[in-house]
Amino acid sequence: MLPSLFLATTAATLATAHTVITYPGWRGNNLHTNEAWPYGMQWQYPCGGINLTTNRTYWPTTGGALAFQPGWFQGHQNALLYVNIGVGSDGPDGGPINMSNPLLPPFQLLGPSNGPFPGTVCLPQVPLPVNWTMNPGDNATLQIVEIAMHGASLFSCVDITFAAPGDPRIPEVNESNCLNSSDLGFANIYSVTTTPIGAAANMNVNGASSFRVAAWLGYLPVLVGAAWLLI
Numbered sequence: 407m408l409p410s411l412f413l414a415t416t417a418a419t420l421a422t423a424h425t426v427i428t429y430p431g432w433r434g435n436n437l438h439t440n441e442a443w444p445y446g447m448q449w450q451y452p453c454g455g456i457n458l459t460t461n462r463t464y465w466p467t468t469g470g471a472l473a474f475q476p477g478w479f480q481g482h483q484n485a486l487l488y489v490n491i492g493v494g495s496d497g498p499d500g501g502p503i504n505m506s507n508p509l510l511p512p513f514q515l516l517g518p519s520n521g522p523f524p525g526t527v528c529l530p531q532v533p534l535p536v537n538w539t540m541n542p543g544d545n546a547t548l549q550i551v552e553i554a555m556h557g558a559s560l561f562s563c564v565d566i567t568f569a570a571p572g573d574p575r576i577p578e579v580n581e582s583n584c585l586n587s588s589d590l591g592f593a594n595i596y597s598v599t600t601t602p603i604g605a606a607a608n609m610n611v612n613g614a615s616s617f618r619v620a621a622w623l624g625y626l627p628v629l630v631g632a633a634w635l636l637i
């Protein structure tokens with residue numbers, strides 16, 4: 407399936423890319439930290455601080471390609487990646503009210519270092535959720551969530567309009583806009599059940615005096631604060 411995407415072209419445009427979602431498009435540059443976004447825009451659910459846009463790109467009704475650059479910030483030597491879709495216009499910005507529909511199982515990205523790194527990820531055929539049917543002209547938003555090593559999440563979106571496969575308005579997918587860099591790796595995510603539901607053990611805490619001390623300490627700052635108010 408892949409070689410057909412890899413036309414005989416150069417990848418020279420990669421170096422000049424300033425976007426995070428490189429295909430099929432991006433809501434806009436949200437790599438900002440400023441007075442309005444002191445923690446950085448991208449941490450803001452659902453789309454990294456950028457509201458719904460109207461300059462949509464076309465994307466196939468059968469699902470399509472998605473490419474992005476995951477390494478613009480430090481802290482992603484390992485990252486978890488989620489790809490979701492939202493539909494409808496019930497959100498406060500007139501977009502989807504949620505992005506709670508996964509398009510892929512989450513996967514892990516293995517980056518070359520914990521600093522910022524270049525490189526792109528290309529998912530050539532991201533499907534729609536099982537049993538979803540979208541029609542040409544329907545609007546939706548694709549969301550990429552990147553979970554950093556400390557558990558916080560970075561959000562980026564692209565607003566799309568569905569089009570029939572082969573519609574010339576769908577931007578071409580090729581090796582310069584959809585490519586897996588060789589310095590990035592991937593891993594599947596597994597979980598191992600250690601305690602099935604209903605089997606949780608509880609240590610006997612009745613005699614554990616440290617529990618009461620901890621609870622009491624929890625109130626202490628409140629009391630101190632109240633005392634200050636009385637002075």
Ligand SMILES: *[C@@H]1O[C@H](CO)[C@@H](O)[C@H](O)[C@H]1NC(C)=O
Nearest residue numbers: 431432433434435461462463
């Ligand atoms: C939409 O416009 C914004 C602002 O000009 C731009 O940053 C963004 O890349 C555009 N998105 C698409 C999909 O063309």
Ligand SMILES: *[C@@H]1O[C@H](CO)[C@@H](O)[C@H](O)[C@H]1NC(C)=O
Nearest residue numbers: 459460461462543544545567
């Ligand atoms: C899709 O969004 C565009 C603006 O981005 C709007 O003009 C159009 O009416 C919307 N289509 C539907 C079916 O809601």
Ligand SMILES: *[C@@H]1O[C@H](CO)[C@@H](O)[C@H](O)[C@H]1NC(C)=O
Nearest residue numbers: 455456457458497498499500
């Ligand atoms: C996004 O839309 C919300 C709801 O309309 C609005 O309160 C907010 O100011 C908008 N944010 C930006 C950055 O335009």
Ligand SMILES: *[C@@H]1O[C@H](CO)[C@@H](O)[C@H](O)[C@H]1NC(C)=O
Nearest residue numbers: 493494496502503504505506
């Ligand atoms: C998410 O959005 C969809 C589409 O608008 C809606 O049908 C669904 O009920 C929403 N789910 C939640 C949990 O809000």
Ligand SMILES: *[C@@H]1O[C@H](CO)[C@@H](O)[C@H](O)[C@H]1NC(C)=O
Nearest residue numbers: 408528529530584585586592
């Ligand atoms: C990039 O790697 C991902 C994860 O292994 C894979 O699903 C995808 O097909 C690859 N893309 C290309 C263009 O080979």
Ligand SMILES: *[C@@H]1O[C@H](CO)[C@@H](O)[C@H](O)[C@H]1NC(C)=O
Nearest residue numbers: 507508534535536537538539
């Ligand atoms: C998809 O539709 C089929 C046929 O109606 C149904 O059997 C199946 O359970 C559905 N799958 C999901 C995940 O909804």
Ligand SMILES: *[C@@H]1O[C@H](CO)[C@@H](O)[C@H](O)[C@H]1NC(C)=O
Nearest residue numbers: 415416577578579580582583
């Ligand atoms: C790849 O496709 C894009 C449109 O998505 C186009 O602008 C670009 O020129 C193409 N690049 C090559 C090398 O064909």
